[in-house]
Amino acid sequence: MIHILILEDEIPAQKKLVRYLKEMKQSTHLVDYLESVADGIEFLSKHPKLDLIISDIELRDGNAFQIFDEIKLPCPIIFTTAYHEFWMQAFEGNGIAYLLKPFSLDKFQQAWDKFLFLSQKPANQSAWLEQIQQLMDSKGKTKPNFKTRITVPNARGTYFLEISQVIFFLAENGVVFAVDRAEKKHLLKETTLKQIEAFLDPKQFFRINRSEVINKDFVQATERYSKNSVAIKLSGLSRLLICSQNQTPDFLKWMEE
Template identity: 45%
Template sequence: MLKIVIIEDEAPARKKLKNYIEKTREPFEIIKEIETVDETQSFFQTHPDVDLVFSDIELRDGNVFDVYNEIEITAPIIFITAYDSFWMNAFESSGIEYLLKPYSYPRFEKAWLKYTFLKNKMKVNHNDLISKLDAYYQSKLDLKPIYKEYIPVKSNSGIYFLKVEDIIFIQSDYGVIFAYDSANKKHLLNQTSLKEIQEMLNPIVFFKINRSEFVNKVYIEKINRYTKNTVAINIKSHTLKTSQNNTAAFNSWMGLK
């Protein structure tokens, strides 16, 4: 019997997924349903015996890769998300498939059959499977995403284009998103979600330091410890702070450890 973990913070999405799993007629047991990043970390730190993981990416308290980048997950993961900007992260972890919401049963079945195929091949020839997976992942990594160089901004006088390289940080305030440029000018962006913004930005240059802010590495002037598990970032005339969940990943992104 397959031991399955579902990481998804939306109840209707979990229900749909369980219905699809039942349609495969494969014996299974859902040993854990998880809704948050913190719970994901606590669960996998115990090294549970898991055969397959279905995982959303953006959860209510952050990004699940904050966990996968720190803890080695040995079970294969089928990622299910509404965003297509995390496939590189998926294939750098234990990901074997990437389903975009909304997905149909035929698309789910294709991912399920891929898992079944890989599981059976693992029993037959472990080394051959590893070679094929490496080749598959490398082919994905060779596809370089294209990030925005300009963000169109509407104003009373028309539309102007804000250079992404001039943005020092981006901030969400109750669903309203602002970009601050190198001249310390504040721009009201048309987007209403930081997820939309994240898809536009090169993750080598921009990092989400907490639930509401992205910073541009180029303009960071100084970093100081703020609390035991957070840091303060001086950028131009602003001081921003990391969240506890994002601090370790931020330090790694900055090359501090």
């Protein structure tokens, strides 16, 4: 029996992984589905029995590598992501695939076969885990590369918007806007908030719900919205934004950092 943990914050992606795992010949047990960095750290700190982790990189509250900065790698990991970055070359070279979404069953099968190969040869697995741990350690010494301005396309070409002037990012009807201090909405080329979050400093920006990411510099006050959530007043914005119940505890903690 192969014990598997899935780190993925999108339900369709979770279902796809479950469907693919059922196509594999080996007997598997899904230990849990986790959607956030915080949940991942809490779960893995208890040292559960795991044979494999399948993990998205961008989770609900941050980057999955934050988990492995705090927790020693317990087993091989198959990473999945929508972003084509240097991690692809790093992990493919070490025997476990880095799957670029949307990936096919054939691609998943290749990753699964690599995992089985490592499982059958403990020496190979130990060497792989050591290499990935070194990669995590070196990553922690690298200064993150966050954007300070974004390109905004328009009918005449493009213009540039300073990220520090963005009150919040808004996703609606399949498009994403940057809203500035005058409440002007700038239509961006990115189509999801996940793409936006990938280049934002998480100390400065926070996703308060499924459709809004706010800038800490413009947070003026909060007020109770319901028993477990708050409404947020942003400087320059005429309306309040609602933080979801799930995100409210993390938002309040983030505001104090």
